[in-house]
Amino acid sequence: xxxxxxxxxxxxxxxxxAAFLSGVVRGFSGFGxxxxxxxxxxxxxxxxxxxxxxxxxxxxxxxxNLRRAWRDVERGDLVRLVAGCALLLPVGLWLLTQVAPxxxxxxxxxxxxxxxxxxxxxxxxxxHVGRTMVAGIGATAGFLGGIAGLPGPxxxxxxxSRPLPVEVIRATILLFLFAFDFLILGYLxxxxxxxxxxxxxxxxxxVPNVAGNWLGGWLFRPEREILYRAAAYLAIALAALSGLPLxx
Numbered sequence: 001x002x003x004x005x006x007x008x009x010x011x012x013x014x015x016x017x018a019a020f021l022s023g024v025v026r027g028f029s030g031f032g033x034x035x036x037x038x039x040x041x042x043x044x045x046x047x048x049x050x051x052x053x054x055x056x057x058x059x060x061x062x063x064x065n066l067r068r069a070w071r072d073v074e075r076g077d078l079v080r081l082v083a084g085c086a087l088l089l090p091v092g093l094w095l096l097t098q099v100a101p102x103x104x105x106x107x108x109x110x111x112x113x114x115x116x117x118x119x120x121x122x123x124x125x126x127x128h129v130g131r132t133m134v135a136g137i138g139a140t141a142g143f144l145g146g147i148a149g150l151p152g153p154x155x156x157x158x159x160x161s162r163p164l165p166v167e168v169i170r171a172t173i174l175l176f177l178f179a180f181d182f183l184i185l186g187y188l189x190x191x192x193x194x195x196x197x198x199x200x201x202x203x204x205x206x207v208p209n210v211a212g213n214w215l216g217g218w219l220f221r222p223e224r225e226i227l228y229r230a231a232a233y234l235a236i237a238l239a240a241l242s243g244l245p246l247x248x
Contacts, residue, residue: 006197007045011044014040014041014044015041015044015053015205016204016205018036018037018040018041018239019037019057019206019208019209019212020208020209020211020212021036021212021235022034022035022036022037022061022209022212023061023208023210023211023212023213023214023215023216024213024215024216024219025212025216025231025232025236026061026062026174026212026213026216027064027065027212027213027214027215027217027218027219027220028216028219028220028231028232029220029229029232031152031156031173031174031177031232032232032235032236033054033058033061033152033177033209034054034058034108034149034150034151034152035115035150035152035153035236035239035240036235036236036239037050037054037239038050038051038054038108038148038150038243039105039108039112039239039240039241039242039243039244040239040242040243041053041054042101042104042105042108043243045201046101047096047101047104047105047149048096048188049198049201050149051149051184051188052185052188052193052198052199052201052202053201053202053205054149054202054205055181055184055185055188055202056185056198056199056201056202056203056205056206057202057203057205057209058177058178058181058209059178059181059182059185059206060206060209060210061206061209061210061212061213062174062177062178062213063210063213064210064213064217065174065213065217066175066178068171068217069170069171069175070171071171072165072168072170072171073168073171073175074164074168074171074172077134077172078172078175078176078179080131080134080135080138081134081135081137081138081155081172081176082138082176082179082180082183083135083138084134084135084136084137084138084139084140084141084142085138085141085142085151085176085179085180085183086183087139087142088140088142088146089142089143089146089180089183089184089187090146090187091142091143091146092142092143092145092146092147092148093146093147093187093191094146095146096146096147096148097191104149106243106244107147107148108148108149108150108240108243109240109241109242109243109244110240110244111144111148111150111153112150112153112236112239112240112243113237113240114153115153115156115157115236116233116237116240118157119156119157119160119229119233120233124160129162137154137155137158138155138176140154141153141155141176141180142180142183145180145184146184146187151180152173152177155172155173155176155177156173159172159173170220
């Protein structure tokens with residue numbers, strides 16, 4: 001059987017479908033790319049291969065929605081989130097080099113299910129939010145982004161609890177994750193993990209991911225927030241379960 005990018009035709013098709021689905025969810029919710037893509041793609045690509053493919057495609061994926069996001073974003077929070085993230089991201093990446101691939105895969109799925117449970121249960125932080133706390137959330141996101149490829153949960157849970165318009169929440173999360181992609185790609189390049197084959201695969205994955213982001217952004221309507229969240233939650237749950245050793 002022929003291989004493409006080191007994958008069978010079936011494996012490559014599954015990875016491409018994961019890229020498209022994760023793009024659709026991110027397009028209408030502002031998050032979900034890693035939560036959907038990593039549990040599905042890691043068994044085929046390994047931890048670093050999945051991270052690099054995700055990062056490269058994710059740089060292109062949100063492009064159709066950046067202009068609207070920049071108009072709505074809370075810019076002060078965005079700067080503090082990115083600064084905190086840059087501090088602890090390399091620590092998480094170093095720890096990832098010390099664990100087995102299966103640990104990464106199961107950690108991704110368990111964190112996705114944990115975040116999903118918190119969102120569904122409606123658990124929220126209602127205390128005072130200062131600038132230092134925002135930077136701390138960014139640092140936590142950086143660490144989780146390094147060790148499990150999931151910078152989103154900490155930021156998503158934090159912003160879901162804030163009394164801000166849905167447009168602002170969506171834009172801040174989307175732009176933070178966009179900035180995270182450049183940070184992690186820089187660190188991974190410095191670690192010597194980025195190769196020409198992984199770059200090529202990432203560029204290939206960007207095609208369905210951009211299409212999915214465009215479709216999701218086109219579908220997004222603030223007045224249908226409940227419907228979008230329900231769809232995102234379902235997609236995340238299915239992807240997370242697919243990454244666990246439940247299917248033999």
